[in-house]
Each structure stands twice: as structure tokens, then as C-alpha cells.
Amino acid sequence: MSTTRKKVLKTVASVLIFLFLLVTIINFLGPLLRPEGQDFDGWHYFYAEDKNSLNAVMIGSSAIYRYWIPAQAYEEQGFTSCMISQSCQNIKAVPYIMEEALKSQDVDLFVVEIRQVVADLVRNENLTEEKIEKQNYYLSILTSGMKQSKTRRKLIHELLIQTEADNELEWQIPLLKYHENVFEISKNDWIDRFATGKSIYKGLRVRTTVASQEKPTIFPDAENATFPLPQKSREYIDDIVKTAEKYGKKILFVSTPYICEEARFPYQCAMNAYMAEKNYPYLNMEEKSVRESVDLDYSIDFYNPHHVNFVGAEKITAYLAEYMKEHYQFTDKLNEKQKKEWNNAVSAWDEKEILYRQEWNENCKQAALAEASE
Numbered sequence: 001m002s003t004t005r006k007k008v009l010k011t012v013a014s015v016l017i018f019l020f021l022l023v024t025i026i027n028f029l030g031p032l033l034r035p036e037g038q039d040f041d042g043w044h045y046f047y048a049e050d051k052n053s054l055n056a057v058m059i060g061s062s063a064i065y066r067y068w069i070p071a072q073a074y075e076e077q078g079f080t081s082c083m084i085s086q087s088c089q090n091i092k093a094v095p096y097i098m099e100e101a102l103k104s105q106d107v108d109l110f111v112v113e114i115r116q117v118v119a120d121l122v123r124n125e126n127l128t129e130e131k132i133e134k135q136n137y138y139l140s141i142l143t144s145g146m147k148q149s150k151t152r153r154k155l156i157h158e159l160l161i162q163t164e165a166d167n168e169l170e171w172q173i174p175l176l177k178y179h180e181n182v183f184e185i186s187k188n189d190w191i192d193r194f195a196t197g198k199s200i201y202k203g204l205r206v207r208t209t210v211a212s213q214e215k216p217t218i219f220p221d222a223e224n225a226t227f228p229l230p231q232k233s234r235e236y237i238d239d240i241v242k243t244a245e246k247y248g249k250k251i252l253f254v255s256t257p258y259i260c261e262e263a264r265f266p267y268q269c270a271m272n273a274y275m276a277e278k279n280y281p282y283l284n285m286e287e288k289s290v291r292e293s294v295d296l297d298y299s300i301d302f303y304n305p306h307h308v309n310f311v312g313a314e315k316i317t318a319y320l321a322e323y324m325k326e327h328y329q330f331t332d333k334l335n336e337k338q339k340k341e342w343n344n345a346v347s348a349w350d351e352k353e354i355l356y357r358q359e360w361n362e363n364c365k366q367a368a369l370a371e372a373s374e
Contacts (some may be wrong), residue, residue, distance in 0.1 A: 034220040041203075043145035047083050047104065048198040048350065053240040053338055054105045055079040055330040059097050060113030060254075063090040066307040067256045070202035071349035072314065073321035074342050079108075079330040083203050088123075091116050091236045095243040096155040100146065102247055108330050109250045111320075112240055115258065117233050129163075136166045143171070198341075202346045203345040206310035209303035210314075210367040213259055217285050220260050220268035222276045229274040241280060251330055253282040255314060257296055259305035260286075283323060285316065294319045300364050310356050 003283055046057075058064050058081055065085040073081055082105075084097050091114065123131065139159050146152045156171045218224070237253075244251040253275060262270050275282040285294065294315050296302075301312035308316060334342065 001253070019329075041145065042084055042086055042142075043147075045199045045203045045235070046084050046101070047147070049082055050184060050338055051104050052106045053080060053333050054082050054107055055333060056081040056109045056111055056112045057098075057101050057105065057107050058083045058085060058113070059089075059094055059113075060085045061116045061119070062087055062307060063115040063256050063258070064111075064113040064254075065203070065205040068315050068320070069204060069206065069310075069313055069317045069349065071204070071342075071345040072317045073324075073344045075349075076188045077321040077325040079321075079325065080333065080342060081202075083109075083205075085113075086138070086141040088119065088134075089116060089142060089161055090135070090139065090356070091120060091161055091240075093139075093142055093155060094236075094240045095327060096151050096158075097142075098240075098243050098247070098249070100149065100151045102249070103149075103151075107249065109252060109324065109328050110244060111252045111254055111324070113254050113256060114139060114237065114271065115255050115268075117236065117271055118264050118294075119231075121230065121233060121267045122263050131215065132161045133165070136163070136249060137190070138163055140171075140244075195242050196234060200345060201352065202273070204344050204349070206313045207303050208310055208356050208363055210300055210309060210360065210363040211303050212300070212306055212367055212371055213298045213302045215298040216259060219288070219291070220265050220272060221287070222269065222273040225266070225269040225273035229267070229270040233271070237274070237278075252324065252328070253280055253318065254286050255282075255286065256308075258307065259302075281327075283320070285319070291321070295364065300367070310353075311359065311360055314353075319374070365368075 056079060058068050058349075062085070064082050068081070068083060070081045070083070073079065084101060094112055101107065101110075124135075137321060139156070143152060143156055153172055156168065160168055160171055162168055240253075241251065255268075255272070272284055275284070284290065296308065296312055296315060301308050301315065303309040
């Protein structure tokens with residue numbers, strides 16, 4: 001081989017190695033530079049779980065992460081779970097989330113909270129620049145912590161609404177979008193991001209605040225539907241089912257309890273009717289028999305009209321976990337070390353629950369005083 005050819009090959013090899021290292025660094029730094037806040041940490045906690053150690057993945061918006069306590073579910077029913085949930089998570093993103101989750105977790109069940117279908121229908125009426133900006137912001141919450149992959153690229157390409165402030169190139173290369181965060185992320189957060197990042201509370205995000213709600217007299221049952229669910233929403237739900245079938249996975253759709261105001265009521269009825277029509281596996285937690293079993297106290301179990309506090313979450317988790325265990329089979333995925341880790345999570349939650357209950361009791365008193373003074 002001639003000297004010139006050797007030099008050319010050496011140069012090409014050096015360039016390829018440089019490009020490989022550059023791409024690796026960009027891909028590694030991208031998720032690390034995500035903004036601070038619990039909403040941006042969902043993927044971080046998911047990726048930190050040991051491979052193939054999760055029985056169930058809970059997907060959705062705050063309508064799931066304010067309602068689910070993983071350690072309680074493990075203590076009471078013996079299965080492991082993790083939430084991939086962010087504020088106002090777009091229902092169109094669910095198939096991509098499922099695809100990404102299956103790269104590291106051979107789950108037995110996907111639980112998909114679908115109240116967001118209704119919220120999106122109301123929110124996206126008369127789409128304004130401000131609403132587009134919010135939609136893109138919520139998408140950034142979902143994608144900022146994802147690993148670089150074809151799945152992430154497809155998700156951004158399909159859901160991003162491009163504007164002057166939001167161009168796809170920056171979104172596809174998070175180092176470009178979030179480089180300024182290098183100077184804004186706290187020292188402790190950097191340490192956590194470089195560590196394994198496992199959450200002792202398994203991503204717990206419940207609240208102790210109390211805000212009394214008036215118990216509804218009419219609930220959005222399927223028989224109250226006055227028009228069909230819009231075609232696009234039906235397609236989004238169907239796509240989730242097709243994705244589950246594609247990967248041979250079980251799925252459970254859930255709608256958690258909330259105060260369904262006038263704007264949402266007809267859409268919620270329409271969605272419940274569509275789920276009944278298609279006979280999809282669906283647990284409507286505002287159906288009468290479920291309501292009576294869960295027995296939420298609307299005066300003290302909510303912190304705002306759309307979310308329960310931790311006492312409400314305990315009731316929801318108890319019922320939903322039991323339902324999941326009764327209707328689905330969960331394989332034994334944990335070794336002894338992993339079982340110890342989950343038992344430690346249970347102990348940590350039991351201790352945290354005592355503190356939360358003290359805060360909740362105090363908040364109940366404050367809420368009662370405020371209501372009495374009105």
C-alpha cells in the first residue's frame with residue numbers, strides 16, 4: 001500500500017472517529033441539559049430503572065402522576081410500575097412513548113390515561129399563537145429528557161408546530177436548544193443527572209393541598225353523549241391500540257376522576273361512548289360502581305377541580321392496582337437485590353406518608369376555616 005493511500009485512510013479514519021465522538025457527546029449531553037423541574041425528569045427516572053424490571057408503565061398527563069403511587073401498588077399488589085407522564089402530555093405521543101419504553105422494559109401492561117383526549121379537544125379550539133406556544137412547550141417537557149433515537153426524531157417531526165421561535169433542527173439536536181442551561185442547572189441537579197438517578201419514591205408526584213369541591217350531580221356517562229367523538233381523536237386512540245397489538249402488549253385505558261366542567265362534559269361523554277362502542281379495555285373511574293367503591297370525599301380529597309391530593313391518590317391507587325392485578329397477569333421480574341430496592345421504596349413511602357398526612361390534616365383545617373369565613 002502506497003504512503004499516500006495510507007495517509008488518506010488515516011485521515012478518513014480520524015474524521016470518522018471525530019464525528020462518532022462528536023455525535024456521542026451531543027447525544028449524551030442533550031438530555032443532561034434539559035430544564036430543571038420534576039416535569040422534565042420523567043424519562044430520567046424511567047431510564048434509571050433496571051432493564052426489564054417493570055411490570056407496568058403508566059402513560060399520561062397529570063391525570064396519572066397526581067393519582068398513582070408506585071410504592072403503594074407494589075406493597076399492596078406486588079407488581080412494579082413507573083410513570084412516563086408529563087403535564088398536558090399529547091395523546092398523539094403515546095405510540096412513540098410505548099415504542100421507546102419497550103427498548104429497555106419488556107412490560108406486561110401499558111396503562112394509558114386518556115382524559116387528555118378531552119382536554120386537547122377543548123384546548124385546541126380556535127388555535128392561537130399563544131396556544132401553539134404552549135403546545136410546543138408541553139412537547140419540550142416530553143422530549144427534552146428522551147435519548148436520541150429514531151423514535152424521538154419521529155415524535156418531534158410529527159408533533160412539533162414549527163414557528164419562528166421553534167424550528168425543528170434545534171429540537172432534533174437538544175444541545176442547540178438547551179445549551180444555555182449549562183449555567184442555570186444547580187450543582188445538586190448536575191450530581192443527580194450524572195448519577196444513576198433512581199428515585200427512592202419511584203417518581204412520586206402527589207400533593208397535600210386541600211381544596212373543597214362540590215360533588216357533581218351528573219357524571220359524563222356514555223349514555224349522555226349527544227355527538228360522536230371527533231374522527232381525529234378516534235384515530236389517536238385506535239393508533240395506541242394498534243401499537244400495543246404490533247408489539248404484542250396488553251393495554252388498559254383509564255380515565256381518572258375530576259370535576260368535569262361544562263366545556264369538557266360533552267367530549268368526555270363522547271369519548272366514554274366511543275370506548276364502549278369499540279369495546280376497548282377501559283376503566284372509567286367515574287362510572288357509578290367504581291365511584292362507589294373508590295368513595296372519594298370531594299370536600300377533602302382534591303387539591304383543585306382536575307386533580308386529587310395524596311389521600312385521593314391513595315384511594316385511586318388502591319382500586320386501580322387491585323383492578324390491574326385481577327385483570328392482567330404480571331410476570332416475576334425481580335431478583336433479590338431488586339426486591340430489596342422496591343421494599344426500600346415501600347419503607348420510604350410509608351415514612352413520607354406520615355409527613356404528608358400531617359400536612360394534609362393541617363391543610364384540611366385551614367380549608368375548613370377558609371370555607372367557614374366565606
